[in-house]
Amino acid sequence: MEPVKVTIWNEYVHELRDEHVRAIYPAGIHGAIAAGLSGHGSFDIRTATLAEPDHGLTAQVLEDTDVLFWWGHVAHDQVRDEIVDRVQHAVLGGMGLVVLHSGHFSKPFRRLMGTSCSLRWREAGEHERLWNLRPDHPVMAGIPDHIELAEEEMYGERFDIPHPDELLMIGWFPGGEVFRSVCAWNRGLGRVVYFQPGHETHPTYHDPNVLRILANASGWAARRISRDMTQAPNSPALEPWHGA
Amino acid sequence: MEPVKVTIWNEYVHELRDEHVRAIYPAGIHGAIAAGLSGHGSFDIRTATLAEPDHGLTAQVLEDTDVLFWWGHVAHDQVRDEIVDRVQHAVLGGMGLVVLHSGHFSKPFRRLMGTSCSLRWREAGEHERLWNLRPDHPVMAGIPDHIELAEEEMYGERFDIPHPDELLMIGWFPGGEVFRSVCAWNRGLGRVVYFQPGHETHPTYHDPNVLRILANASGWAARRISRDMTQAPNSPALEPWHGA
Amino acid sequence: MEPVKVTIWNEYVHELRDEHVRAIYPAGIHGAIAAGLSGHGSFDIRTATLAEPDHGLTAQVLEDTDVLFWWGHVAHDQVRDEIVDRVQHAVLGGMGLVVLHSGHFSKPFRRLMGTSCSLRWREAGEHERLWNLRPDHPVMAGIPDHIELAEEEMYGERFDIPHPDELLMIGWFPGGEVFRSVCAWNRGLGRVVYFQPGHETHPTYHDPNVLRILANASGWAARRISRDMTQAPNSPALEPWHGA
Amino acid sequence: MEPVKVTIWNEYVHELRDEHVRAIYPAGIHGAIAAGLSGHGSFDIRTATLAEPDHGLTAQVLEDTDVLFWWGHVAHDQVRDEIVDRVQHAVLGGMGLVVLHSGHFSKPFRRLMGTSCSLRWREAGEHERLWNLRPDHPVMAGIPDHIELAEEEMYGERFDIPHPDELLMIGWFPGGEVFRSVCAWNRGLGRVVYFQPGHETHPTYHDPNVLRILANASGWAARRISRDMTQAPNSPALEPWHGA
Numbered sequence A, B, C, D: 001m002e003p004v005k006v007t008i009w010n011e012y013v014h015e016l017r018d019e020h021v022r023a024i025y026p027a028g029i030h031g032a033i034a035a036g037l038s039g040h041g042s043f044d045i046r047t048a049t050l051a052e053p054d055h056g057l058t059a060q061v062l063e064d065t066d067v068l069f070w071w072g073h074v075a076h077d078q079v080r081d082e083i084v085d086r087v088q089h090a091v092l093g094g095m096g097l098v099v100l101h102s103g104h105f106s107k108p109f110r111r112l113m114g115t116s117c118s119l120r121w122r123e124a125g126e127h128e129r130l131w132n133l134r135p136d137h138p139v140m141a142g143i144p145d146h147i148e149l150a151e152e153e154m155y156g157e158r159f160d161i162p163h164p165d166e167l168l169m170i171g172w173f174p175g176g177e178v179f180r181s182v183c184a185w186n187r188g189l190g191r192v193v194y195f196q197p198g199h200e201t202h203p204t205y206h207d208p209n210v211l212r213i214l215a216n217a218s219g220w221a222a223r224r225i226s227r228d229m230t231q232a233p234n235s236p237a238l239e240p241w242h243g244a
Helices: A019-024 A028-038 A059-063 A081-092 A101-105 A107-113 A208-221 B019-024 B028-038 B059-063 B081-092 B101-105 B107-113 B208-221 C019-024 C028-038 C059-063 C081-092 C101-105 C107-113 C208-221 D019-024 D028-038 D059-063 D081-092 D101-105 D107-113 D208-221
Strands: A004-010 A043-049 A067-071 A096-100 A120-132 A146-156 A166-172 A178-187 A190-195 B004-010 B043-049 B067-071 B096-100 B120-132 B146-156 B166-172 B178-187 B190-195 C004-010 C043-049 C067-071 C096-100 C120-132 C146-156 C166-172 C178-187 C190-195 D004-010 D043-049 D067-071 D096-100 D120-132 D146-156 D166-172 D178-187 D190-195
Touching: A004 A028, A004 A208, A028 A043, A028 A067, A028 A208, A059 A081, A067 A081, A067 A101, A067 A208, A081 A096, A081 A107, A081 A190, A096 A101, A096 A107, A096 A208, A101 A107, A101 A146, A101 A190, A107 A178, A107 A190, A146 A178, A146 A208, A166 C166, A166 C178, A178 C166, A190 A208, B004 B028, B004 B208, B028 B043, B028 B067, B028 B208, B059 B081, B067 B081, B067 B101, B067 B208, B081 B096, B081 B107, B081 B190, B096 B101, B096 B107, B096 B208, B101 B107, B101 B146, B101 B190, B107 B178, B107 B190, B146 B178, B146 B208, B166 D166, B166 D178, B178 D166, B190 B208, C004 C028, C004 C208, C028 C043, C028 C067, C028 C208, C059 C081, C067 C081, C067 C101, C067 C208, C081 C096, C081 C107, C081 C190, C096 C101, C096 C107, C096 C208, C101 C107, C101 C146, C101 C190, C107 C178, C107 C190, C146 C178, C146 C208, C190 C208, D004 D028, D004 D208, D028 D043, D028 D067, D028 D208, D059 D081, D067 D081, D067 D101, D067 D208, D081 D096, D081 D107, D081 D190, D096 D101, D096 D107, D096 D208, D101 D107, D101 D146, D101 D190, D107 D178, D107 D190, D146 D178, D146 D208, D190 D208
Parallel strands: A004 A043, A004 A067, A067 A096, A096 A190, B004 B043, B004 B067, B067 B096, B096 B190, C004 C043, C004 C067, C067 C096, C096 C190, D004 D043, D004 D067, D067 D096, D096 D190
Antiparallel strands: A120 A146, A120 A166, A166 A178, A178 A190, B120 B146, B120 B166, B166 B178, B178 B190, C120 C146, C120 C166, C166 C178, C178 C190, D120 D146, D120 D166, D166 D178, D178 D190
16 A cells, blocks of 8 residues: 655744744654654655745645645744645645644635634643544544543634534543534545644644544545546536437 | 515626526516515515625625525626625624525635535526425425426536535436535534526526525525624633642 | 424333432423423423323324423333334424433434434533534524533433534533533434433423523424325336436 | 455345346345455455345354445345344444445334435336546545446435435436435444445346445445444543542
């Protein structure tokens, strides 16, 4: 089986600015995920960041990508609309997209959902427990009934998203909130996965269960087809006996 | 019960340009729908067209609208993005939207779906039969097991839309195609209905079954709440005993 | 508008056996719900219990019912299969069904879901917070962003149900669990609502928010059509030009 | 990769009774499918029929099955309820189930759907065209935009099923009907696929596209986990700081 071609996009701002974040993610969040995935399967991984030309997401890179990860937070607005068009087009044409944590407010995710993707939040270093609703689902392979994260930002409902095609995990926070933490949607010929944990001040992307889920999501959401679906063909009748 | 406040938007281009279309819809497609709805319930109807300032869709009009109809075809690109933002925001905040026929490629519909909304098509004046999958659904109230239209443009699968939250009718064409002709989605706090029939050269919006469905859709998709969901509130913990 | 014809079914065993339960529900759980609904709309209410002939659910009663409530717990097995057939048939033919709390394991609910409907549970008198995911939904009309119950039995995921057609509320428990507490499905021509709160030792069915939701659910799930869908008709071709 | 363990169940009545059917399926429908699958992947195939003890579906067989095919028509009632319980339990515990054609009225399918599964039908040897709505889906791998069958029984809407979790193909018939021909649902930990073509008097299960879809469905629906989900565990609190 061919390795899955993964591109991990990170705005890569916090890590450069903030020593505390850099201590947790010295190679950037993208670097941590890249390193973590490697232990869980056969992946051909590249990374891309905001500061690169085209944010590192040229047409050629996207064509050569089976699944794109997206982490962004403070710089959503700096992502150029032209690149967002390109990412959307790639997903509709078959590329997978895994949107991480604060990426809920990223342009590509909001574009593909059509909603505001707002939610409630609190930075209090609470622990989080994520309940596994679909132990049968490929994205949940090897994941127990619930997993625990020692500290995470709280994200709470109401999460303004379309009804997920599949709801895989619900998060619980000690402060009293719940969240649809792992969801999946089909969009065009591509699959979109949202994964809630991963605030930059917490070591979430070093957690073995989190990495296992992300590796599973890479395999599951990976491109299975490549086709431009934007054209609306004028189609001749298929039935010769049509008496128009 | 208060009358439902309906705004019928039509680009209103074909009717002014093309004598044949004008003969079918002398008061415009919007005028025909407005007249037709009146016989099916208690509606407070206004219309709006592309040529009006703000395309007739000021913030105040949308706030005062329970459900917006949208018919467009040749002038999708002339709809200003600012107005599309406004329509999207209104739907997410609770307004209903009924997208008609060639409106599948309109900016508001594509914005809310997140997909290309492409399809296959043929102008051959074929008849169409629409099968009722949900005789129990409020939008299908009073509609028989199938309805017939003597002539319509063919729209065929694959229709590039998200999996509908509800699939109400499937269309059959003699040339050999099928189509998910009546679908509904929740987006934010609003309901979106897509209704396939209604090419400008056919008298579809004079058909009693069609008008009954559109009247039903007005009632069903009408705003039930009004709220701005775009903010992501920082939320204090609800549990006093949280030991962070 | 005609009043909604509600039948509230209760196995009515705990209240007769257990003084503590009887103190909370002196007229039975069915009596409390009947009294509570009355304040929230125009309902024509009858009740039915296990001990009655046909468990109070004759064919005539079901035909004359728009929405059936179901509360059961210790006596699921005593419900006769013939009556379960009748309830299923009524739902498929258009009657609404609102399944309460421990009714998750009732025969009619499992029959309509096709799954085991198992879950995890704990009787510890914890408080519960229910988050409103669909403030726009008719069943949530008038319900705030979250509601609180001072004491309730814990029900936790994984709840073995089909993916809900609509997910309205998610419950949070201090012991660390979450639950899809208010869900809706279409089955045949009927609507099925599951509502999690309501253990017999807690005064849940006296809570104003709970009663408001149940009243809303009565209106929303109420029969809108009456038809026997069990027959598979041999259908002549509709197209005269069919050259078989 | 381990071969997928497929069990093909066929009531095997028509083939023994009717010379015309036997001419098309000399080894039985189960035999034709078994032979056809072999060319499309790595499968470990067994067959089972109504006349065998336990209809060939002992507990051990089901435990050792990743995906079960089901073809039945005239003998649905002869399938013992005990075996239906067993099949349902196996699906909820992770086994895949592919229900073929007239199996829409089989006991296992109706049990898992919870609805009547009725439809309209006509035996007129019409051709059928099936439109591919999900070219990206594993079950549709290698299948073109539409496929054609030279003769098939007509199955038409309204098909009384729960809203499919995924709708893969819609069928078109020259007599004027449409049908949700290929659908998928999750039930418990198992996946259920319904595939409409396959009347016993037509050579459908010799068609290369049909066999490709069935082979794909075997891989996609195959068991990924094995677990008994019927128990409802009493669960201790996970949060030590719970102040009940």
